[in-house]
Amino acid sequence: MLTKMSTNASAEAIRALEEALGPAVVLSGADIPERNLQDWSTLGPVRPLAVVRPSDAQGVATAMRIASRHGIAVVPQGGLTGLAGGSRPIEGAIALSLERLVGIEEIDAAAATVTVKAGTTLEAIQRAADDAGFFFALDLGARGSCAIGGNIGTNAGGNRVIRYGMTRDMVLGLEVVLPDGTLMTSLNKMIKNNAGFDLKQLFIGSEGTLGIVTRAVLRLHPKPNCVMAAVCGLGSYDKVLSFLGSTRRWLGPTLSAFEVMWPDYWQVATQRVPNIRRPVSGEHAFYVLVEGMGTHEDEKARFDALLENQMEAGIIEDAAVAQSLSDVKAFWGARDAAAEFRQVLGPHSSFDIGLPVADMDIYAGACRARLARELPGCESYFYGHIADGNMHIIACVPGAAQQPYEAIDDIVYDLVRSHGGTISAEHGIGLKKKKFLPYTRSPAELELMRSIKAALDPRGLLNPGKVV
């Protein structure tokens, strides 16, 4: 009986959506594209009630209003590159895809801003900024597929957080559709605006559970004119921290990356992943990729001097300095090789935990030992954006018929809890990490998150069951 009512409600909702938005915007039944059934979270496909693809913000608001009126849940979808399941469809819910809400609306050179529609890919924004003589600083591996709306919804991090901040730091204005279908346009271009609560902060990083981003005003930066990079070998984590301190003081705000790789990671990346150059030879306790983005060529000499100084001081054991942009690219190859670990190791778990910078190596040692002890044969690889407090882990039992995913999660997150870290530095909670949120957030914090969710979405219709 209940199912029947719900089926009727669903059919009525689809009819109402088709009527309001046109049948081409609403895809149901066999017309639902494969692409909309899942994201990159590997949680597997789910068939939504319908896929709705409006081409303007009003269409998104209309869809949300109709869904709300019929009590149908809505899952917002962008480039579907999320790793935590935030845009994975829900059975009986509408997948509201922003894939047709694309385009650059304006570049304001005086304000140094770009206004974009939420479905626009990150790469398209990077290119438009470049064409206009600016630099859009957000960058991550999925740049060609991910949508800026999703980057905002997950507060994406990426490679240059140390210099330019997270996505949150690049958003000046937002237009959002609220769970009741209200279109809230707040396309502020000003860096400073203290007129009441800064509402956009609510929607950045809340993974589409409080509102659907339809447009955004983003900050642009001046183009960097030279890139300097080196890969260094160091003998201890204390020396890594000392090198980080010196690098911060020496390079100041031009420091754009400080990536640390533990030796187990380094070995797989440079010896087992094909076509990866090994910039420094010999065995070291740590490998650091340090990068600076300068405005003038003469900053290269200073970068070289930093490395010489650290070498003479006995902090660095060995260093290779990039002589060209293709060297820089090759150096990043060892760091980006993580994306190829699946080919080499087979199925595995991957993590984006955060930890106090000083505790990273203690954590890595404890985690590696406990995984190996409790899950015989388990190998683990540690690397990450250390200066940002963000460590990535890849862990698996090579050759196992069935990977002990849950047991790996339990160990990794239990140690995160005892080290006062975070279960997600950049990918978000979505569905995959929801169970572990209390490891990182106190009961008071969780209660407040639920209050906020209830205030904005009292009927729980927007991306239900995600995050909180």
Place this chain on the structure above:
Amino acid sequence: MLTKMSTNASAEAIRALEEALGPAVVLSGADIPERNLQDWSTLGPVRPLAVVRPSDAQGVATAMRIASRHGIAVVPQGGLTGLAGGSRPIEGAIALSLERLVGIEEIDAAAATVTVKAGTTLEAIQRAADDAGFFFALDLGARGSCAIGGNIGTNAGGNRVIRYGMTRDMVLGLEVVLPDGTLMTSLNKMIKNNAGFDLKQLFIGSEGTLGIVTRAVLRLHPKPNCVMAAVCGLGSYDKVLSFLGSTRRWLGPTLSAFEVMWPDYWQVATQRVPNIRRPVSGEHAFYVLVEGMGTHEDEKARFDALLENQMEAGIIEDAAVAQSLSDVKAFWGARDAAAEFRQVLGPHSSFDIGLPVADMDIYAGACRARLARELPGCESYFYGHIADGNMHIIACVPGAAQQPYEAIDDIVYDLVRSHGGTISAEHGIGLKKKKFLPYTRSPAELELMRSIKAALDPRGLLNPGKVV
């Protein structure tokens, strides 16, 4: 009858507070210090029911819990330097002062963070950071008196936003007492933490209406090793914008200030305010103070080269370059002279509006003309952090028996509305600008602010009547 009940409730609340916190913490009647009766908003003194001064976060939570139980409102107070009335007492409400919740708890060199109690002055934090070899970048005129809790509550801006961001950008973790007395400790030190909603954003800039900040983890930066500054004369606003673009490209992330002064302002600042040096001679349509903070002495040559280049290109008409730190200080003198305008002009209105950068001069022209036309004798002076989209205005009718404060507000804010600006770039809304909030925020935004307030503080006990 109602008053009597309320008086009884008040007396009971004070008794309960004294019992829980000790009589020395609770000051009522004649013991209420003069200092707690008003802030810098010039709205005049108000006598609160009592002043409560706990010395730890638990005490703040206890006070809030008792107030909540007795239905008594609470106004949080820090350094009382706010300009919008956010910490002005309310009759019948408790003033909850954080003046005894002071001290630096920890400096973590690896994470580059400082953990502080909310009543600590900005200057004390700057000094502690300096002593530890770091730089705490927030800076504003009231540094010796303002408390960091108030800086966070108002999302203070100040002089270096262009390089280091607002207070929001410096806060990594917060401890907050919620309106029901819950103590929510979220002293995160990690730059990246995407584990659920980023709750701290709610409390930053909401002027003590959603929670009371008790402790904070703040970001530290490397110390800049050289400061470069120049005052330039330019012939048009287009040239100012062109100069801004070149400066951004040339100095990159070392650009720390780009302050523009219109000629009316310049004349009062350099000719009527005593002891202010006039760095450039001659008459110009605009005066720009540009500042860079570098990590190496060799950056000075680049700064000089920028100015030469802009001079040769005909963008700058004249420039004086600081040769020493005392020059830098003297150059800022002309900009900081605004604080002395009261002595020269007498009572006046002052504003911290925000505007799209490209529209600033059009706004200034329209505002000046309309003030003079509608309020005979009205003079207005324009200056500000132009690269941040933030303009300050001082306006008055010199010698008038009664300043037309309301009429000036109406004109200034009406034009802000028609130019798509903000009524507050940095000082906040408090009581003084509440009436004008709809000029800057849409009905949908205001409705959402009210929903958030109702969700966190359903009985309206925390700083009631402020902001929303």
